Amino acid sequence: xxxxxxxxxxxxxxxxxxxxxxxxxxxxxxxxxxxxxxxxxxxxxxxxxxxxxxxxxxxxxxxxxxxxxxxxxxxxxxxxxxxxxxxxxxxxxxxxxxxxxxxxxxxxxxxxxxxxxxxxxxxxxxxxxxxxxxxxxxxxxxxxxxxxxxxxxxxxxxxxx
Numbered sequence: 498x499x500x501x502x503x504x505x506x507x508x509x510x511x512x513x514x515x516x517x518x519x520x521x522x523x524x525x526x527x528x529x530x531x532x533x534x535x536x537x538x539x540x541x542x543x544x545x546x547x548x549x550x551x552x553x554x555x556x557x558x559x560x561x562x563x564x565x566x567x568x569x570x571x572x573x574x575x576x577x578x579x580x581x582x583x584x585x586x587x588x589x590x591x592x593x594x595x596x597x598x599x600x601x602x603x604x605x606x607x608x609x610x611x612x613x614x615x616x617x618x619x620x621x622x623x624x625x626x627x628x629x630x631x632x633x634x635x636x637x638x639x640x641x642x643x644x645x646x647x648x649x650x651x652x653x654x655x656x657x658x
Contacts, residue, residue, distance in 0.1 A: 575654045577629070580605065580654050583624075583627070584605060584630060585598070587620070587623075587624055588620070595607040595609060596609070603655065604633060604651055604654075606652075607649075608647070609650070610647055611647060612646060612648060613644050630653070630654045631652065633652060633653040634651040635649070636650075
């Protein structure tokens with residue numbers, strides 16, 4: 498190996514000054530190309546992908562916030578005169594059996610022994626939209642391995658001034 502290197506050095510020394518300068522310029526161009534294509538291009542690609550991912554995540558976050566604002570904000574204003582009867586009538590219409598019903602001022606507590614969690618969520622949301630009654634507290638206990646639960650619920654409302 499040392500002999501090959503010595504031969505290359507000897508051959509390089511035999512070149513004219515002009516040829517040596519051309520070899521140096523070519524080697525410098527080759528090094529610059531290696532640095533550019535080996536370092537700068539991959540870093541630029543990584544930055545572009547990261548920015549694209551960040552933009553997608555920000556768009557998803559904006560969409561989620563819009564959905565929350567559009568669908569999940571509770572109505573704050575009471576829309577009916579007798580919230581307790583509205584809750585009981587609505588539960589009766591969708592075959593929910595309310596047990597241990599207690600009203601204390603502007604709150605109503607009750608238990609539902611077995612209900613599908615999605616049916617419960619939709620019912621509570623519809624109750625809020627239709628009457629203005631708000632969910633104050635809710636304790637859910639699984640009843641089976643599917644999506645049925647036992648629910649202890651406390652609703653509240655504020656009379657509009």
